[in-house]
Amino acid sequence: MWAAWRGLDPAALLAPVRGHLPTPPARILDVGAGTGQIARHLSLLGHDVVAGEPVAAFHGVAGPAWVNARLPELDGINGVFDAILVLGMWQHIPPIDRPAALARLAGAVAARGRLIFVLRHGGVPNDRPIWSNPVEEPLSLANSNGMICIDRIEPRSVQPVNRAARVTWTWPVLHGRR
Numbered sequence: 001m002w003a004a005w006r007g008l009d010p011a012a013l014l015a016p017v018r019g020h021l022p023t024p025p026a027r028i029l030d031v032g033a034g035t036g037q038i039a040r041h042l043s044l045l046g047h048d049v050v051a052g053e054p055v056a057a058f059h060g061v062a063g064p065a066w067v068n069a070r071l072p073e074l075d076g077i078n079g080v081f082d083a084i085l086v087l088g089m090w091q092h093i094p095p096i097d098r099p100a101a102l103a104r105l106a107g108a109v110a111a112r113g114r115l116i117f118v119l120r121h122g123g124v125p126n127d128r129p130i131w132s133n134p135v136e137e138p139l140s141l142a143n144s145n146g147m148i149c150i151d152r153i154e155p156r157s158v159q160p161v162n163r164a165a166r167v168t169w170t171w172p173v174l175h176g177r178r
């Protein structure tokens, strides 16, 4: 997804969850931040943004604090966040690692914080491995970690290439029970 998102307006991309994002200044973690357009945009809005991304070559843009971190451990990422974004990357987490990954994320969401997923379905790329991504799975894991789903948005693909490939998206928004 991230390659297809290059050049698109980050504000427009985040529009489906605008109402769930905290008011600046807040602490936000972007997990699997890619080249950081979303993280940069949120930094410019006045947020304190940590971009967790295991590919060091992507650590380019100014604004977020870059950390070479990967799920499920997220080593080097400390504290709690008012919002955690998991945008178009959950399909890269092998199912065996997902319970630990969800537990790590749930533990890093502040009281009254939000955990926002963008889950991609279909349109398997042939240049990298991805795993199936049923929405029920992170919701069930989140529930086991004391979180509840407060919104579930299903926006249309913004990219014609994705619409042609019949890619669909689910954006579940989770809230801690603490």
Ligand SMILES: C[S@@+](CC[C@H](N)C(=O)[O-])C[C@H]1O[C@@H](n2cnc3c(N)ncnc32)[C@H](O)[C@@H]1O
Residues within 6 Å of the ligand: 001, 002, 003, 005, 031, 032, 033, 034, 035, 052, 053, 054, 055, 058, 069, 070, 071, 072, 086, 087, 088, 089, 092, 093
């Ligand atoms: C499809 S890109 C999405 C990038 C960005 N979130 C976006 O939506 O534009 C997936 C990103 O997840 C990162 N990634 C892959 N496995 C990861 C892991 N185990 N933990 C954290 N990030 C990972 C990749 O390096 C890549 O930057």
